[in-house]
Amino acid sequence: xxxxxxxxxxxxxxxxxxxxxxxxxxxxxxxxxxxxxxxxxxxxxxxxxxxxxxxxxxxxxxxxxxxxxxxxxxxxxxxxxxxxxxxxxxxxxxxxxxxxxxxxxxxxxxxxxxxxxxxxxxxxxxxxxxxxxxxxxxxxxxxxxxxxxxxxxxxxxxxxxxxxxxxxxxxxxxxxxxxxxxxxxxxxxxxxxxxxxxxxxxxxxxxxxxxxxxxxxxxxxxxxxxxxxxxxxxxxxxxxxxxxxxxxxxxxxxxxx
Amino acid sequence: xxxxxxxxxxxxxxxxxxxxxxxxxxxxxxxxxxxxxxxxxxxxxxxxxxxxxxxxxxxxxxxxxxxxxxxxxxxxxxxxxxxxxxxxxxxxxxxxxxxxxxxxxxxxxxxxxxxxxxxxxxxxxxxxxxxxxxxxxxxxxxxxxxxxxxxxxxxxxxxxxxxxxxxxxxxxxxxxxxxxxxxxxxxxxxxxxxxxxxxxxxxxxxxxxxxxxxxxxxxxxxxxxxxxxxxxxxxxxxxxxxxxxxxxxxxxxxxxxxxxxxxxxxxxxxxxxxxxxxxxxxxxxxxxxxxxxxxxxxxxxxxxxxxxxxxxxxxxxxxxxxxxxxxxxxxxxxxxxxxxxxxxxxxxxxxxxxxxxxxxxxxxxxxxxxxxxxxxxxxxxxxxxxxx
Amino acid sequence: xxxxxxxxxxxxxxxxxxxxxxxxxxxxxxxxxxxxxxxxxxxxxxxxxxxxxxxxxxxxxxxxxxxxxxxxxxxxxxxxxxxxxxxxxxxxxxxxxxxxxxxxxxxxxxxxxxxxxxxxxxxxxxx
Numbered sequence: 001x002x003x004x005x006x007x008x009x010x011x012x013x014x015x016x017x018x019x020x021x022x023x024x025x026x027x028x029x030x031x032x033x034x035x036x037x038x039x040x041x042x043x044x045x046x047x048x049x050x051x052x053x054x055x056x057x058x059x060x061x062x063x064x065x066x067x068x069x070x071x072x073x074x075x076x077x078x079x080x081x082x083x084x085x086x087x088x089x090x091x092x093x094x095x096x097x098x099x100x101x102x103x104x105x106x107x108x109x110x111x112x113x114x115x116x117x118x119x120x121x122x123x124x125x126x127x128x129x130x131x132x133x134x135x136x137x138x139x140x141x142x143x144x145x146x147x148x149x150x151x152x153x154x155x156x157x158x159x160x161x162x163x164x165x166x167x168x169x170x171x172x173x174x175x176x177x178x179x180x181x182x183x184x185x186x187x188x189x190x191x192x193x194x195x196x197x198x199x200x201x202x203x204x205x206x207x208x209x210x211x212x213x214x215x216x217x218x219x220x221x222x223x224x225x226x227x228x229x230x231x232x233x234x235x236x237x238x239x240x241x242x243x244x245x246x247x248x249x250x251x252x253x254x255x256x257x
Numbered sequence: 258x259x260x261x262x263x264x265x266x267x268x269x270x271x272x273x274x275x276x277x278x279x280x281x282x283x284x285x286x287x288x289x290x291x292x293x294x295x296x297x298x299x300x301x302x303x304x305x306x307x308x309x310x311x312x313x314x315x316x317x318x319x320x321x322x323x324x325x326x327x328x329x330x331x332x333x334x335x336x337x338x339x340x341x342x343x344x345x346x347x348x349x350x351x352x353x354x355x356x357x358x359x360x361x362x363x364x365x366x367x368x369x370x371x372x373x374x375x376x377x378x379x380x381x382x383x384x385x386x387x388x389x390x391x392x393x394x395x396x397x398x399x400x401x402x403x404x405x406x407x408x409x410x411x412x413x414x415x416x417x418x419x420x421x422x423x424x425x426x427x428x429x430x431x432x433x434x435x436x437x438x439x440x441x442x443x444x445x446x447x448x449x450x451x452x453x454x455x456x457x458x459x460x461x462x463x464x465x466x467x468x469x470x471x472x473x474x475x476x477x478x479x480x481x482x483x484x485x486x487x488x489x490x491x492x493x494x495x496x497x498x499x500x501x502x503x504x505x506x507x508x509x510x511x512x513x514x515x516x517x518x519x520x521x522x523x524x525x526x527x528x529x530x531x532x533x534x535x536x537x538x539x540x541x542x543x544x545x546x547x548x549x550x551x552x553x554x555x556x557x558x559x560x561x562x563x564x565x566x567x568x569x570x571x572x573x574x575x576x577x578x579x580x581x582x583x584x585x586x587x588x589x590x591x592x593x594x595x596x597x598x599x600x601x602x603x604x605x606x607x608x609x610x611x612x613x614x615x616x617x618x619x620x621x622x623x624x625x626x627x628x629x630x631x632x633x634x635x636x637x638x639x640x641x642x643x644x645x
Numbered sequence: 646x647x648x649x650x651x652x653x654x655x656x657x658x659x660x661x662x663x664x665x666x667x668x669x670x671x672x673x674x675x676x677x678x679x680x681x682x683x684x685x686x687x688x689x690x691x692x693x694x695x696x697x698x699x700x701x702x703x704x705x706x707x708x709x710x711x712x713x714x715x716x717x718x719x720x721x722x723x724x725x726x727x728x729x730x731x732x733x734x735x736x737x738x739x740x741x742x743x744x745x746x747x748x749x750x751x752x753x754x755x756x757x758x759x760x761x762x763x764x765x766x767x768x769x770x771x772x
Contacts (some may be wrong), residue, residue, distance in 0.1 A: 081603070082301040095599040098522075125444055131383035132372040138717060147714050148764065150372055153295075153365015156383055158305045162445035164599050168305060168365065170296030180766065182734065188763040189294035190365025203719045244598075247444040 045141040046122075046224040047197060048252040049211070050231045050240065051115050053093075055218035063090065065115065068213035069195070074186040076173035085167035087195040088117040088210055097255075100241060109257065115219075117210075118165040118195040119243065119251030120144045126157035126166065135192075141223075142252065143197045153190040162244050163251070166194040197221075224252070258402075258409065261635040262628035268480070269631065276624040283617010286610045287362060295365055298611040303603035304594040308611050309363035311590040312618070313356050315465070315582060317436045318458060320352035320393065322466020324429035325496055331422045337489050344485075345470060346401040347629035349429075353394045355622035362614055382438045389432045396425045401629075409636045433458050440593065448526035448593045451514070453507055458585075460504035465581040467493045467500070468574040475571065477630070483639040494570055498558040501577055505551055508584075526592045529602070537602045540591070543583050550580035680750035685740040692723060692736070706733060706761070733765050743769060 003011075069075070069088050076085055090113035094101045097114065124144050127137050134151040137144050158166045169189045177186060184200065187193050198208035206212070211219040222229040231254075234240075240254040265273075290297045300307050323345035329335035330342050361367050378384045400422050407414035437455035444450065471493050474485040515523040528534060530544045557563040557573035564570055596602050607615070646652060670676040685691070691698055693705060709731040712718045722728045729736050741747040744767045752759065 083296050084302050091599060095601065098600055129381050129383065129443075131378050131381040131387070132369075132376050133378050134372075136715075140717065145714070149710055149714065150369070150376070151366065152369040152372055153367075154363070154383065155305045155365070156381075156439075159593075160443050160445055162598050164303075164597055167302055169294065170300065171294035182766050182768045185734065185764040185766060188760070189296075192365075199717065200719070203717070249444070 044139060044225070046252070047120070047141045047143060047202075048222070048224045048231060048254065049117075049120075049197075049208075050220040050234050050254045050256060052218045052220070052234075052238075052256045053109070053112060053114060054256060055216045056113065056115060062215070064213040064215055065210035065219065066090070068209040069198075071179060072181050072198075072201075072209045073184055074173075074177050074181055075193075076176035076186075077178060078171075078176050083170045085169065085173070085193065087167070087193070088115060090114065091116045096243060097241065098244070099246075114255065116163065116165070116243070117253065118144065118197075119163055119249070119253045120195075120197055122250030122252060123248060125160040125162065125249060129156045129160040131156065138199075141202075143199055144194075145199065146193060146196055148185075148187050148191050148193070151191040153192065155192060157192055162247050162249060166192050168192050258406065258632050258636065261632045264635075265631060269627075273624065273627065276620045276627070279620035280617050280624065283614050283620065286613045286617070290362070290610055290614065291367075295363070297608065299606050299608045301603055301605065303597040303601060304591060304605035306363075306590050306594070307605050308586075308607040308615055309359045311586045312615055313359040313363070314436060314458075314590060315586040316352045316356045316359070316622075317390070317433050318462030318585065319466045319469060320349045320356065320390075321429045321433040321459070321462045322470075323349035323397065324426050325463050325467050325500075326470065326493070327422065327429075328426050329492075331419070332426065335492075337486070337492060340483075341470065341474065341485050341489055341493075343401060343405055343633050344473060344630065345466075346397050346404075347633065348466070348470065348473070348626055349397045350394065350401065350629065351622045351626035353390055353397070354625055355618055356390060357394075358618045358621065359615070362618070382435060382442065386432075386435045386439060389428070389435050393425070393428055393432050396421065396428060400425060405633060405636055430459065433462050445598055446593045447520075447522045449589075451511065453510060457504065457507040457511070460500050460507055461581050461585060463500040464497050464504055464577055465585075467497050468577045471497070471574050472571070472578075473630075475567065477634070481634055481639060483634050483637070490567070490570075491565065494558065494564050494573075497574070497577060498555075498564065501551070501555060501558065504581070505555060508551075525596050529595050530588055530592050534596065534602050537595075537604050539604050539606060540588055543587055547580045547583035547588070550576040550583075554580060678754075680754045682750055683741070683743055683746035686742045688740040689725070690723075691740070692721075692729070703759070709733075733761060734768065738767060738769075 066086075066088055070077075070086075073087065075087055078084060093105075093110055093112050093114050095114075096116050101110065120143055122142065124137060127135055127144060130136070131154065132150050132152055134147045135144060135157055136147075153168070155168055158168060169187055169191055172189045174186055180186070198206070198210075201208060208221055211221045220231050220234055222231040224232060226232065234256065235254060238256045240256050242251045242254055245251070298307065298309075326338045326342050326345040330338040361370065364370060373384060373387055400418065403418045404414050434455045437458040440446065440449035441451060441454040471490055474490055474493075477483045478485065512527060515527050518524075525534065529537070530540055532538070533541050554573045554576035557569050557576070563573070591605050595604065693701075698705070712721075713731050719730055719732075720728050721731055738744065744762075751757075
């Protein structure tokens with residue numbers, strides 16, 4: 001049979017479209033059905049952290065929690081604020097609690113460092129915007145997780161986070177890790193990272209590294225769904241605040257002031 | 258028809274070669290960036306999207322603006338635009354290709370971009386932006402090819418192309434709306450968290466795009482036998498006038514809400530842009546230039562005398578384009594990050610590699626548009642140089 | 646065919662060039678030096694049997710990746726009742742201690758460059 005070039009191209013094009021349409025259902029079935037914004041399922045946990053800033057105040061240059069976290073997770077130190085990666089750090093009270101500070105606050109509180117980290121929000125905007133679900137909210141315990149294999153480095157999650165909790169690997173981190181912890185992988189350049197509530201330690205029934213390292217016992221970690229847990233007790237007995245509560249993100253890091 | 262882009266006179270090849278050189282240089286810089294990481298740009302922990310994403314945002318607008326010639330001609334039978342719809346569609350193709358390339362060079366792991374399609378995430382605006390841009394590219398390729406081919410054979414285009422063209426009209430609006438949605442749904446960034454962002458994007462797109470079309474028409478009239486005619490250019494100028502007026506009005510609306518409410522996290526971004534915060538004031542001269550050019554362009558455009566005079570029209574068009582490019586391609590994205598959600602002020606300026614990669618991508622877009630325009634003009638027998 | 650002589654010669658040259666990897670490998674005999682992998686330093690058996698691992702270890706690692714990272718299921722129990730972590734660095738390299746004498750040997754031979762090692766740590770490399 002004779003076929004001219006245009007007919008052939010048309011046939012090829014239609015075949016390609018047909019194949020593409022045929023595989024669409026298969027691709028769509030891979031759509032994650034992870035629900036967002038859980039308030040804690042019946043059988044699951046709702047992990048949260050309570051930081052007692054009263055105990056954190058006045059301990060000078062102490063950064064045991066930061067050192068512990070950054071060591072156990074191979075967080076690099078680039079030495080400049082442009083490339084900086086931090087999972088947990090000290091921010092001034094004024095910056096951490098933008099709308100809850102005033103000029104007449106107690107002096108010690110005003111200049112106190114507030115420990116900030118990912119809040120593992122119940123209604124996380126970062127999860128909502130991620131185009132590949134490289135970050136998602138775990139059903140079983142509410143941790144906002146990171147999958148460094150899937151992250152394409154678009155940094156949309158960083159843009160969406162109201163707390164500045166996330167960092168990006170602007171360059172290869174390996175040469176800048178002071179002391180490598182062989183029990184945890186590093187990341188590669190081009191992916192976003194943040195605190196994961198030490199889920200790898202939780203799997204071994206350990207507390208998060210920062211909570212463990214705090215000599216002043218200012219940090220507490222536990223399950224909000226468990227009415228008998230230590231953090232539930234702390235929250236019911238002390239006044240606590242959260243960062244930017246008005247945004248509806250439902251952060252799960254509480255600060256006792 | 259593609260082979261028509263491969264034949265041309267000396268001026269054509271000099272232009273193509275210069276673009277290829279720029280593309281090559283940009284590509285070399287990109288290899289450096291790929292090896293080192295995005296840290297080679299001016300981006301930082303605080304300002305995490307910058308020049309690349311801003312160019313993407315600006316160019317999505319230019320791509321969407323094809324609708325400004327397609328709608329009158331195909332939906333309302335405004336025959337005057339008959340000769341230039343193909344120019345609008347080809348400009349859209351070039352712009353979308355540039356958009357996609359700007360996204361590619363901004364990714365930390367570009368070869369994982371396929372993950373967006375392997376794991377489609379319906380609640381992510383970035384997923385929908387990819388879908389809509391891809392669809393718009395396909396639409397414009399089909400429409401331009403079918404209509405130009407029909408013209409080449411001096412027959413009417415097939416009837417099924419009409420609904421496809423009509424589809425491209427709301428689709429054009431949707432691509433820029435979705436791009437605005439990337440920004441306007443983020444509680445973390447009060448500078449962008451405004452319902453007027455999408456309308457503002459569209460208004461500035463419908464000014465910047467047609468302005469480029471006007472300039473292209475005038476350039477083509479000078480360099481080739483293609484003459485769009487006086488009337489279409491004047492109509493486009495009128496469209497630009499109204500779109501630019503609406504855009505400036507929208508900016509003033511934003512300024513009012515921010516300044517009158519005096520809420521610090523709304524005002525501070527505008528304060529940074531127009532006055533600087535402390536000694537951090539890099540964008541201040543740019544913002545005032547943009548505003549002055551916007552006012553100047555409106556004066557020239559509203560006044561019928563200067564609008565009808567093609568020399569002053571050119572000045573107005575260039576003023577509009579530069580003003581809007583500063584607004585979208587420099588200010589809008591960067592100012593969303595300054596101050597940061599924690600209140601710190603970290604400035605941003607593109608580095609040399611970042612700039613040269615961007616120049617390379619613009620050159621690539623211009624090359625695509627050049628080649629496509631060459632095809633269109635050759636098909637119409639209007640390529641040959643004007644004998645003046 | 647116009648210029649038949651030139652075209653046919655051109656086609657032959659093209660064919661020779663494009664099949665270079667095939668005939669060069671056959672001629673040089675380098676491909677016959679199939680790499681020998683170092684035996685595991687400890688352990689009775691691997692987490693899966695050898696035939697499966699030879700052809701599918703990359704699929705197993707991908708499965709483990711999704712199970713650990715996305716499902717949070719870090720541990721699995723072997724047929725001998727021993728529980729171990731689904732980890733490249735901590736489990737695989739626990740027995741196959743020398744990556745360069747095990748993993749790299751086949752990978753280099755097959756010109757495969759998996760990027761696991763960009764992130765996952767080879768403890769020996771650190772020393």
